[in-house]
Amino acid sequence: MTGQTWLWTPPRPTPAPVGVGQLLRAYRQAHGLTQQQLADQLGFDQSYVSKVESGRRAIHDISTLRHIARHLDLSPEDVGLAPGTLSDRRRDAARDAFTEQAAASQRAWRVTRDTLNRNRIKLAKAASGLYPETYRLFPGLLARPGWVWPRPLDIDEVGLRWADDVPEPVLTGGEPETDGARPLIADGGPYVRYQRYTRAMRDLDRPTLFENRLSFRLVDIASDEDAPRRLTGGVARPGGGDAGRPMLTFGHTTYFDPVDVCETVAHETAAAMMSGGLAWPSLPFRRRVGDPFDLASRPVLPSINTLTIRADRDSASFLLHRRSAGSVATAGGVYHVIPAGVFQPSGITPFHHRADFDLWRNIMRELSEELLGNTEHDGNSSAPIDYDADEPFRTFDEARRDGRVRVSCFGVGVDALTLFAEILTVVVIEADTFDALFADMVHSNAEGTVVSAGPHRAVAEGIPFTYATLRRLIDSEPLAPAAAACLELAWRHREQLMPGLRLRAAS
Template identity: 85%
Template sequence: MTGQTWLWTPPPPSPVPVGVGQLLRAYRQAHGLTQQQLADQLGFDQSYVSKVESGRRAIHDISTLRHIARHLELAPEDVGLAPGTLAERRREPGRDSLSEQATASQRGWRVTRDTLNRNRIRLAKAAAGLYPEAYRLCPGLLTRPGWIWPQPLDISEVGLRWADEVPEPAITGGEPETDGARPLIADGGPYVRYQRYTRAMRDLDRPTLFENRLSFRLVDIARDDASPALTGQPADGGRPLLSFGHTTYFDAVDVCETVAHETAAAMMSSGLSWPALPFRRRIGDPFDLAARPVLPSINTLTIRVDRGAASFLLHRRSAGSVATAGGVYHVIPAGVFQPSGITPVHHRADFDLWRNIMRELSEELLGNTEHDGNSSTPIDYAADEPFRAFDEARRDGRIRVSCFGVGIDALTLFSEILTVVVIEADTFDGMFAEMVHSNAEGSVVSAGPNRAVAEGIPFTYATLRRLIDGEPLAPAAAACLELAWRHRELLLPGLRLRAAS
């Protein structure tokens, strides 16, 4: 492919340097302080803090920068100083070795988290090697027998069951085995650690999108024996049945990112082995959904079909924006399974896989932030656009939505519902004429700088192999592509797509 541009994303806007003003604002927000309270803590005037935060006043004086770093217990480099420039600082009343240990602990945590975010795909592939080969669906993704259907099913054939009474998970992320992933708190007394990994993320490495919202907790995957056998399925098996209860986003992240953090730390030191992974050992069976809060992500491969050819959409997720799966290529849309609000009305309306996919299409492809799950008013799927048009096109057969099954990300142990939506070209072009180039989670990928993002990436065997084998592609995305190619004759009837020349 010499001379051709491979995956291309639009360049981000010129970054504004992270100055002391932004740092002070972030510190205030993380600690719930007003400008006056921060000014009192630093011994400054409130108007001075206001000018620094707004960028109207720059701080170049080294002694002032040292003063800010010392009183906010920040690393020197956080305020633009060279590492170690505070080493000679005068000890103040109450400041002792415990505070220094906490600072070192937090700095080490940041380094490990940065390593995690820069190496998620490599770590996922390595973590998959810890489990028997029979459980590996594709690089970095695990599954167990019966969780991937013999052929993709229409999304309506996947049953959902609600359970009001679900036992509390035994694993929460606060176990003693997680101490290595939870840093010390500077003002918490002798050896007090953050109780939750998400609390450390909030204070030390907060992504742009970080809200603790009510979510649907996956607790079981079974067969509905009361339903008739489905076409192409074993004669003695009914439709797949996924059982759910309630959880929150942070409950799931506290476990998933902690086990991922532990994996990165092990890789940085002695390498991956079960003795180096006490929390992963404590979790045990990755397919025991009731043992930990499991929040599934619905990952949807979007395929556009046009006159004997097909293309698919790809997303480059920003590590600074999302809490998980940042810095990788992913299918679009992808999002956790949760209602769009907290009321019982939201719950009843949104406990549906297709409606969750529709909301993600609206948010990630059209940029409709009112459909991102923060709405106080329930969505009227029969009347509100673009949902009315999505549903009409699906009823007419211009949109086909299928589910492959469920996997487990080997790095985070996050559960992944694998789906695909196939859209006829005319329908796609009409619905997504205003498709965005970027959204709150990252940028949509095109096949070159002069190609429209709506054209997508060619759905060919060579493209899939190059992506899966050579790019930082999320394991769930790789599984969606592999399964779509395996079942291409069923998903894309009439298209002659060859595996290799």
């Protein structure tokens, strides 16, 4: 591929500087300072100042705004705060030492968070080395034996079971072992930390998409014949199938509950790597979590990761997504399969629950949102989706019944960095059908940008599904572990997934 463009992502528009960012830029220009000089004056990282000035990061924390005002000799009004009374100013002066300590704690947290988002793939691969080799499915991805099946199964062969009386998880992310990942709160009194990692994210590094929605909590993976013995109280999904098929058991959770655990584990891992390397003594919370496959001890919200393949007569291509670290709470800054999203209903009513407790319907909603740019099925809908009549779901379903769309599941893995569960799936769409379904495919969506093979190539053309492309992606690019697994497994089972299409191993 010498001389050719490899992967190309169209630039996302940079928002105009607003608020404090505009103020910092004006101050710099008035005083003839570089960003690095201003960062040194404030005790911030230069990259943090750059993000604030560009509008990519907003400052909501009052103590940080006060810190900026004091160090730049500005009034509270200049940074958007109400003018303080004399007693307020005296109280602030008395608490300066603690405020500085809290500000330093939060700055260190931001630096670690930035390091985490820049190095997720490297950290995931390193974290997988902490576990026995028999559990390492692919670099950065773990799986218990039996969780990834010998062959891809049609999505309908994977059973779903609902359990109403699931015990509450033991771990919440608020344990003493998580203190290192939860910074101090400036206005909370001496030595008061954020109680939840997601609260720190909200104040210090809030992504664009950050809502605490009702979700489906994975609590067990078993075959249909032994699931009742492993988890009492389970109620099989209507239309349950043959004994011996994989059976996934679920209860309820919220989006923030697993993020509090998983991003804390990841943050701790990044901090340990920054301090000299990964070793169990430097990972107290990961040690507390223990068995990564113990789905009952922590809230586990699985992501459904779908490799989308366009299959032509003599070739195939697949879609790739560059996820924006400023937009998503997890797996930001990496290449990923598209669509990928957590397993959750489109609304909060019992009807939504019954209609949306279905892997294929979740995939269809993600296809609608991430490829076609639709936003109405985001988890906040009050009106249920009529999958038999509403578009594009009616057409998706019709194409699947006709065999023009085939949806398969490889199994379930666990991301070694975050310990998030990953359901690995693939959808193969005949070329003519793909072109009709996604004629209006978007270049970017709320979570990032669709990748093309070059600046003058249509995103719907995808990336060539060849062995050379897969190897280059998996070995050289920041590809999410779940995405790498989907690609590896799809290539391994290509003859079953795309019968009649001959893709040579050396192609």
